[in-house]
Structures are given as C-alpha cells and as structure tokens.
Amino acid sequence: EIVMTQSPATLSVSPGERATLSCRASQSISSDLAWYQQKPGQAPRLLIFDASTRATGIPARFSGTGSGTEFTLTISSLQSEDFAVYYCQQYNNWPPLTFGGGTKVEIK
Amino acid sequence: QLVESGGGLVQPGGSLRLSCGGSGFTFNNYAMSWVRQAPGKGLEWVSAITGSGGGTYYADSVKGRFTISRDNSKSTLYLQMNSLRDEDTAVYYCAKDGFGATPGLDAFDIWGHGTMVTVSS
Numbered sequence: 001e002i003v004m005t006q007s008p009a010t011l012s013v014s015p016g017e018r019a020t021l022s023c024r025a026s027q028s029i030s031s032d033l034a035w036y037q038q039k040p041g042q043a044p045r046l047l048i049f050d051a052s053t054r055a056t057g058i059p060a061r062f063s064g065t066g067s068g069t070e071f072t073l074t075i076s077s078l079q080s081e082d083f084a085v086y087y088c089q090q091y092n093n094w095p096p097l098t099f100g101g102g103t104k105v106e107i108k
Numbered sequence: 109q110l111v112e113s114g115g116g117l118v119q120p121g122g123s124l125r126l127s128c129g130g131s132g133f134t135f136n137n138y139a140m141s142w143v144r145q146a147p148g149k150g151l152e153w154v155s156a157i158t159g160s161g162g163g164t165y166y167a168d169s170v171k172g173r174f175t176i177s178r179d180n181s182k183s184t185l186y187l188q189m190n191s192l193r194d195e196d197t198a199v200y201y202c203a204k205d206g207f208g209a210t211p212g213l214d215a216f217d218i219w220g221h222g223t224m225v226t227v228s229s
Contacts, residue, residue, distance in 0.1 A: 036151075036216075038151075043201055043221055043222055044151065044201070044216075046215055046216060046219075049206060049214060049215035049217075050215075055215075055217065087151055089216075091212050091215065094165075094212045095156070095165045096153050096168070097153040097156070097212060098153065099151040099152070102151075
C-alpha cells in the first residue's frame with residue numbers, strides 16, 4: 001500500500017499571503033496525484049489532477065507541482081474562501097487508492 | 109451531479125444499503141467509487157466498480173462485508189454493507205472517476221454530498 005504523508009498538519013496564513021502544502025508518497029507514483037479541497041460540512045472538491053493540471057473552474061492561484069514522491073500545492077494569494085482542509089490522493093498503484101491525512105489551512 | 113441516500117443508525121452486526129444516483133453525464137461510461145470519512149478524520153477509499161459493473165475492488169477493511177454494485181439502466185450506484193462495526197461509522201461519499209470506465213486511472217471529479225452511517229448500540 002502506498003502511504004501518502006502531508007505536511008504540515010496545520011498551516012496558519014494571513015489573507016493575501018502564499019501557502020505551500022506538501023505531500024509525499026512512500027514510493028514513486030509518477031504524476032498520478034490529485035489535490036482536493038474540503039470545507040466543513042461539504043464534500044471534497046477536485047482542485048488538481050495529474051499533479052499539475054487544474055480542474056475545470058479552479059482559479060489560477062492554485063498550482064500543483066512535483067512527480068515521483070514529492071508534490072506541492074501552492075495557493076499564491078490566499079482568499080477568505082480558501083481556508084479549508086486540503087487532501088492529496090494517489091491513483092498510481094492500487095487497490096487501495098490512498099489519501100494523505102490532510103492539511104488544514106487556517107487564518108493567522 | 110451525484111446524490112446519496114440510505115444512511116442512518118444501525119446496530120453493530122446489522123446491514124444497510126446505500127444508493128447514489130447520477131445525472132448530467134453518461135453513467136455507464138465511468139467507473140465509480142465509495143469514499144468514507146469518519147467524524148473528524150480524513151478520507152478513506154472504500155470500494156470501486158468499473159463502468160460495466162464487471163469489475164469490483166475493495167479496501168481490506170471492508171472486504172467480505174461490503175458489496176458494491178450498479179444499475180446502469182437507473183444510473184444508480186449501490187453499497188451493500190453487512191456485519192457493520194463501530195469503526196464503519198462515517199459519512200459515505202460516492203465519487204465519479206474523471207477518466208472513464210476503468211477505475212484508478214484518474215482523480216475523482218464529481219462527489220456527492222454524502223450520507224451519514226452511524227453504527228451504535
């Protein structure tokens with residue numbers, strides 16, 4: 001099973017600042033990685049797939065980079081609506097499909 | 109969109125069947141999955157099924173207890189849950205594969221709102 005590890009667990013950022021979230025895979029997953037955003041009481045929403053491709057309707061301030069085992073989600077200038085929990089997920093080697101434990105982005 | 113139903117309170121050892129209705133896309137062209145989230149916890153993939161329904165896949169934690177199926181004529185996905193345990197308590201989401209009929213080739217591009225399953229005596 002591929003283990004996905006996200007860091008930090010919590011990120012405190014001021015509105016307008018840049019946020020950088022990390023995700024590490026226990027073995028190479030090529031670029032088969034997705035990022036999701038989840039707000040309280042809501043379902044996850046797809047932000048990024050194939051490590052760096054923005055999903056339909058996702059603002060350009062969200063960007064994804066990385067391949068192999070190290071991945072990064074960057075939010076260039078945090079807006080109020082971006083405070084949420086973010087999950088990475090691999091779909092390279094399964095079953096099982098696996099998610100990271102999440103990073104909570106909170107207001108500083 | 110996807111709309112789940114069928115959640116509720118059930119005793120340990122009991123059974124429950126979840127449903128997920130799809131609309132706005134050609135249902136049989138896409139693999140589907142169930143993903144759950146225990147209260148205050150992260151996301152856990154539970155099960156997946158091919159577009160035709162001929163292939164099914166399970167997490168070890170539910171193998172032998174849960175059965176995924178679909179009725180493409182009704183654009184509906186199901187999850188039959190038997191021998192339920194306290195640790196199965198979670199919000200259950202259905203999710204559509206973004207690529208096509210084979211699961212595990214892409215991210216989940218559409219998610220339902222979720223249905224809560226509580227296993228408790």
